[in-house]
Amino acid sequence: xxxxKRTFIYPIFERFWHWSQAALIITLGLxxxxxxGTYRLVGFGNxxxxxxxxxxxxxxxxxFTIFWHFATGQWKQYVPTTQKLGxxxxxxxxxxxxxxxxxxxxxxxxKLNPLQKLVYLGFKxxxxxxxxxTGLLYMFSNxxxxxxxPIAFLHVLGAFLLISFFVTHLYIVLTTxxxxxxxxxxxxxxxxxxxxxxxxxxxxxxxxxxx
Amino acid sequence: MRSRKKFAGFLxxxxxxxxxxxxxxxxxxxxxxxxVIPVQGVAQGGTADHSQFEIxxxxxxxxxxxxxxxxxxxxxxxxxxxxxxxxxxxxxVNDQLLGKNNVVNNFCIALSSNEPRCTSCHIGYxxxxxxxxxxxxxxxxxxxxxxxxxxxxxxxAGAGHPVYEAREFPVGSGKMWNPPDLALxxxxxxxxxxxxxxxxxxxxxGGDAVKHGDLDTSLINPDRQFDIHMAADGLNFxxxxxxxxxxxxxAGGRYVMQAKDTHGVDILGRDDQNRASCESCHGLxxxxxxxxxxxxxxxxxxETCHIPALARGDQPTKMWWDWSxxxxxxxxxxxxxxxxxxxxxxxxxxxxxxxxxxxxxPEYVWFNGEIDHMVxxxxxxxxxxxxxxxxxxxxxxxxxRIWPVKAFRARQPYDPNTNLLIIPNLFPNSPxxxxxxxxxxxxxxxxxxxxxxxxxxxSGEVAFVESVMYWPQTHMVAPKEQALACxxxxxxNGRLAALTDFYMPGRLxxxxxxxxxxxxxxxxxLGVIGHGAARLILRKNNKKS
Numbered sequence: 001x002x003x004x005k006r007t008f009i010y011p012i013f014e015r016f017w018h019w020s021q022a023a024l025i026i027t028l029g030l031x032x033x034x035x036x037g038t039y040r041l042v043g044f045g046n047x048x049x050x051x052x053x054x055x056x057x058x059x060x061x062x063x064f065t066i067f068w069h070f071a072t073g074q075w076k077q078y079v080p081t082t083q084k085l086g087x088x089x090x091x092x093x094x095x096x097x098x099x100x101x102x103x104x105x106x107x108x109x110x111k112l113n114p115l116q117k118l119v120y121l122g123f124k125x126x127x128x129x130x131x132x133x134t135g136l137l138y139m140f141s142n143x144x145x146x147x148x149x150p151i152a153f154l155h156v157l158g159a160f161l162l163i164s165f166f167v168t169h170l171y172i173v174l175t176t177x178x179x180x181x182x183x184x185x186x187x188x189x190x191x192x193x194x195x196x197x198x199x200x201x202x203x204x205x206x207x208x209x210x211x
Numbered sequence: 212m213r214s215r216k217k218f219a220g221f222l223x224x225x226x227x228x229x230x231x232x233x234x235x236x237x238x239x240x241x242x243x244x245x246x247v248i249p250v251q252g253v254a255q256g257g258t259a260d261h262s263q264f265e266i267x268x269x270x271x272x273x274x275x276x277x278x279x280x281x282x283x284x285x286x287x288x289x290x291x292x293x294x295x296x297x298x299x300x301x302x303x304v305n306d307q308l309l310g311k312n313n314v315v316n317n318f319c320i321a322l323s324s325n326e327p328r329c330t331s332c333h334i335g336y337x338x339x340x341x342x343x344x345x346x347x348x349x350x351x352x353x354x355x356x357x358x359x360x361x362x363x364x365x366x367x368a369g370a371g372h373p374v375y376e377a378r379e380f381p382v383g384s385g386k387m388w389n390p391p392d393l394a395l396x397x398x399x400x401x402x403x404x405x406x407x408x409x410x411x412x413x414x415x416x417g418g419d420a421v422k423h424g425d426l427d428t429s430l431i432n433p434d435r436q437f438d439i440h441m442a443a444d445g446l447n448f449x450x451x452x453x454x455x456x457x458x459x460x461x462a463g464g465r466y467v468m469q470a471k472d473t474h475g476v477d478i479l480g481r482d483d484q485n486r487a488s489c490e491s492c493h494g495l496x497x498x499x500x501x502x503x504x505x506x507x508x509x510x511x512x513x514e515t516c517h518i519p520a521l522a523r524g525d526q527p528t529k530m531w532w533d534w535s536x537x538x539x540x541x542x543x544x545x546x547x548x549x550x551x552x553x554x555x556x557x558x559x560x561x562x563x564x565x566x567x568x569x570x571x572x573p574e575y576v577w578f579n580g581e582i583d584h585m586v587x588x589x590x591x592x593x594x595x596x597x598x599x600x601x602x603x604x605x606x607x608x609x610x611x612r613i614w615p616v617k618a619f620r621a622r623q624p625y626d627p628n629t630n631l632l633i634i635p636n637l638f639p640n641s642p643x644x645x646x647x648x649x650x651x652x653x654x655x656x657x658x659x660x661x662x663x664x665x666x667x668x669x670s671g672e673v674a675f676v677e678s679v680m681y682w683p684q685t686h687m688v689a690p691k692e693q694a695l696a697c698x699x700x701x702x703x704n705g706r707l708a709a710l711t712d713f714y715m716p717g718r719l720x721x722x723x724x725x726x727x728x729x730x731x732x733x734x735x736x737l738g739v740i741g742h743g744a745a746r747l748i749l750r751k752n753n754k755k756s
Contacts, residue, residue, distance in 0.1 A: 037703060037719030044717050045697035048503060097749045142509040145609055149714035153721055160728030164735040171739035175746075 004193045009108045009186055014074075017065050018187055024058045025162065027051075032159055036152070055135055062128070077112055078121045085114040096176070105195055123165070131158045262398035269394025274336045274372055275349040277397045282348060289348035291459035297334040299345070302466050307584060309466045315585045315632050317599050317621035317678040318416040318532065323587075324636035324647075324664040327370040332411040339370035340640065341664075354393075356407050357400040363391045364410070368638070405441060406431050408450040420526035424571070424617030425686035429524025437524055439690045455486045463487030468683060470512065470580035470604065471612050489513040512578075512612045514684050516695040521571040521617050523687045527555065531566035532621040535675035538652045546652070561637075561649045563622075573615035573684055575707055579604035587665050590630045591676065596620070597632065599680035606713035613710065617682040624654060626662075628670035632678075636661040 010018075031051040034041045041047065069075040087103035092115075095103070104113040112120065134155040141148045177183040186192035261267055266280045282289055296302050300322070301310035311329070315321050322329045323341075330338035335350045337343060344350060352371060354363045366374045366388055367381075374388045409431055416422030420429075435442040440452070454463045462485040472490035474482050485491065490513075497513070498504035507516075522528040539560055541547040546560030555567045581603040591597045604611030624633040635657040639647035648657035654673040662669040700707045701717030714720050 035701075035716045037701075037717045038725075040702075043698060044701040048697065048716075052503070097746055099750065099753055139503075140506065142506045145509070147607075147713075148716075149721075152714050152716065153724055156721060156724055156728065160724075160731055163728075163732050167732065167735050167739060171743065175743055 004195050006191055007108050007194045008190055009106075009111060009192045009194070010190045012190065013068055015187055015190060017061065017068070020061055021058065021065075024054045024061065025166075027054045028058070029159060029163065029166075032156075036156055036159075052139065055139075059132065062132075077110070078117055078124065080117050080121055081114050083114060085118070088113050088115040106192075107194060119165070127158055127161060127165075130154060131162075134158070257401065261400050264398075267394065267397045269397065271393035271397065273375060274352055274354065274393070277393050278336075278349045278351055278353055280397065281353045281400075285353075288353065288459065289351040292334060292351045293345070293348075294458070295334075295460045296464065296466075297459075297461070298351070300333065302464075304466050304582075307586060309584050309586070313586055315587055315599065315634065317597075317619060317623050317680050318422060318529075319637060320623060320632070321587065321634040321661075321665070323634055324661045325638040325640065327640050328368050328638040330370045331365045331367045332414075333371045336371045354396050354400070355410060356403050358396050358407060359399050359401040359404070360396055361406060363393075363396045364388070402449070403451050404449055408454075412450075416529065420522060420524075421529045422619075422682070423686075424521035424528045424573075424619075424682050425518065425684045427522070427524055427526040427528070429526060430686070433524070435690060436693070437687065437689075439688050453486050453491070455484070457484060465683075466582065466584070468578075468580045468582070470578045470614065470683075471509075471610055489517075510612055512614045514688070515575065515613050515615050516699075517688050517691070518573070518615055518684045518686075519689055519693055519695050519699075521573050521615075521684060522569040523689065524569075527553075527567035527569035528571070528617065529565055530568045530571065530617075530619065531564070532562070532619075532623075533564040534624055535563065535622045537561060537563035537648075538654075540652075560652070571617070572706065574618045574681075575613050575710060576602050576616055576681065577604035577606060577608065577611040577710065577712075578602040578614040578616075578683060579608050579611035585632065587634060588631065588667055591625060591632060593625060593627065593630060593674070593676045597623075597625075597676055597678040599678055602681050602683070606710070613707065615684045617684060619680045619682060621678050621680075622675045623678055624658065624673050625676045626658070626668075626670050627672055627674040629668055631662075631667060632676075633658045633669070633673060634661040634665050634667065636664065 028051060030041065031047040031054070033039065034047040035044065035051055042050065084104050091100065091103050102113075104110075106113070134151050137144070137146055137151050138148065138155055141151060173183045174180045264284075266283055271277045271280070278289070292298050296310055299310060300312045301308065303309070311322050319325065319329070326341075326343075327339045330343075333352075334355065335343075335352055337350055352365070355365055364373055365371055366378065373393075374390050377387050377389050379385065379387055409426070409428060412423075413419055413426050413428050413430065414421070415426070420427030430438060430441055432443050433441050435445045440446050440448040451461070454461050456462070464487075469485070469488050472488035473495070475490050475495040476493075477484065477486055477491045489497070493513070495508060496505040497508070536558070537560060539547075539558075547558075548556050548560070549558035551557050551567070555565075556562075557565050557567070559565070583601040583603065585591075585597065585599045602614070602616070624635060625631060626633055633654075635648055635654070636644070636646055637648045637657065639645075639650045644660075645651060646653070646656040646660040648654065651657060655671060658669050658673055659671075695706070698717070699705055701715065703718045705718060707715060708718075719725065
């Protein structure tokens with residue numbers, strides 16, 4: 001038997017992290033492409049100042065977030081799994097058009113479906129480290145005597161991948177709920193109406209702290 | 212009583228407020244008191260009053276007589292001078308023998324066979340031809356550098372001597388040169404000044420502002436906007452403040468340049484004792500508040516941003532000289548000149564066609580301090596513009612930085628059969644010199660005697676080739692408010708557009724990546740739009756069924 005239950009799913013830090021990270025990445029993207037020379041927005045000098053400040057803030061935020069992941073055990077949310085991965089991919093490729101239900105039910109213990117786990121883990125372990133490393137090398141390349149060209153290449157390539165992620169992310173969040181707010185609101189309030197079996201019980205993943 | 216107390220309290224309140232305001236207004240103004248920096252200026256004292264010395268009472272008939280008097284006390288001064296390039300006009304750099312005696316340029320081309328005119332800027336007396344005695348101590352000219360009266364001038368065609376009786380120069384111009392009072396000058400010697408160094412260096416190429424682009428007579432009494440260091444109303448530096456001398460050997464110079472000073476601030480007893488670089492005073496991290504600007508120091512010379520234009524002063528500098536146009540006569544068959552609206556020659560039968568410009572955006576090059584100079588006897592490739600002094604360096608060269616240069620372009624004579632640049636005999640160095648171009652207006656004659664004077668072959672044929680000479684810019688440093696903003700370079704078609712051998716943010720490079728990224732984002736966008744549209748359509752169909 002199934003019913004929906006208002007569940008507290010995103011604790012305050014996670015929401016703060018999500019939105020401040022989003023704001024910083026959008027800022028970095030907008031100023032970053034101005035620095036690359038794609039368009040003129042706030043002027044090159046301002047763009048560099050803003051970009052560097054946002055980058056440092058993001059590094060600080062990420063440092064706190066890494067601590068949070070380990071302190072709360074939330075890192076386990078990102079352990080990749082192949083279980084139902086095929087089903088999720090099949091859902092977005094076929095099932096969604098037939099109005100089938102999503103194959104993975106979200107709970108407060110498994111917030112991410114297998115595809116999300118994979119994409120977000122890739123973001124954490126691949127894209128973010130590449131952007132941070134190339135970004136820092138970019139900042140000090142002249143003094144370090146490293147050629148800037150390949151660094152800039154990787155940094156801009158990462159930015160293009162991030163835009164692609166951003167577009168897809170927005171599309172899924174805003175269009176796959178009952179209304180555009182269905183998936184957006186929980187990331188603001190922390191509460192989400194989740195489907196639950198009446199005998200649902202905590203398993204491997206720990207409970208998020210409610211602070 | 213009570214109201215009186217209140218009134219008193221009010222007065223105290225107002226009073227303390229005013230006092231506070233007063234303090235506020237006083238504190239910053241006292242904090243902004245002008246920086247007092249001791250500088251080397253025009254003889255501001257010293258411990259010897261030269262007018263007291265018996266030996267300097269004169270009268271002196273000639274410059275060398277004054278030098279003989281100087282040497283009675285300053286016994287080693289001439290020996291010092293003789294070690295320097297100011298005297299030898301010769302400098303061995305790597306395997307090239309350079310110096311004015313040996314190089315070719317694209318202004319008046321070369322020294323040989325033109326000595327008496329060129330050597331009016333030699334630091335000696337009598338360098339009128341190759342027989343000049345470089346070992347005779349009284350041939351050293353002390354006064355041209357140490358005069359403080361402003362009355363001592365070397366005669367333009369006097370092989371380094373001033374005039375000893377009134378003479379006209381240029382001949383026919385009506386401009387008279389009167390002999391200086393040598394005793395007065397000798398009694399008023401002092402430290403060098405902007406005016407004494409400038410007597411020669413502001414007139415390189417034969418006239419004010421002609422050659423360098425960053426040196427002209429505007430520097431004798433500059434204001435802060437024009438030169439932040441030499442400003443008479445500011446730091447009031449002389450040339451020697453940076454171009455410091457050890458035993459009369461002056462730091463700095465053009466044949467070997469320090470394109471990247473890695474010492475930072477020079478400390479006595481250590482370092483190279485060469486203050487002729489920005490870093491010698493400003494250090495290696497000169498920008499106090501912006502780390503990113505300090506990051507530029509490794510690859511961008513200070514001058515690139517802080518000297519935003521060439522010829523920022525009152526005078527325009529010469530940018531183009533076409534010798535191939537020389538020799539035209541007016542309707543009366545006589546040589547003539549054409550002047551522009553400001554009075555600068557744009558045509559001269561003796562020299563050809565000129566172009567003058569002020570506030571010129573410099574060209575920019577990678578430069579590591581090494582220069583490959585055109586020397587007499589080196590063959591050229593006439594199918595390309597001849598580079599008179601190739602500045603070495605590239606983006607891949609750690610020792611190179613981006614430098615601003617004045618690129619001086621000219622068309623000058625060469626021998627199409629030997630592919631040698633022609634050393635012409637331009638100046639009639641004696642009444643018997645009929646071959647000199649400025650008397651004969653005959654290139655063949657001028658080339659014959661000029662090339663013979665340097666033991667080079669001449670086929671008898673003269674053609675013209677384009678050439679370019681680079682003048683790295685170091686002077687006329689603007690106040691920081693006028694330094695270039697980021698966008699001057701970091702933009703498409705910015706000032707560094709010609710330097711394409713490196714990635715610079717702001718000018719949209721990595722074309723392939725940009726295309727790939729745009730296509731990728733486009734595909735993703737189209738993908739989600741298509742996906743969404745398909746869902747919408749299918750949902751409607753579902754509802755209908």
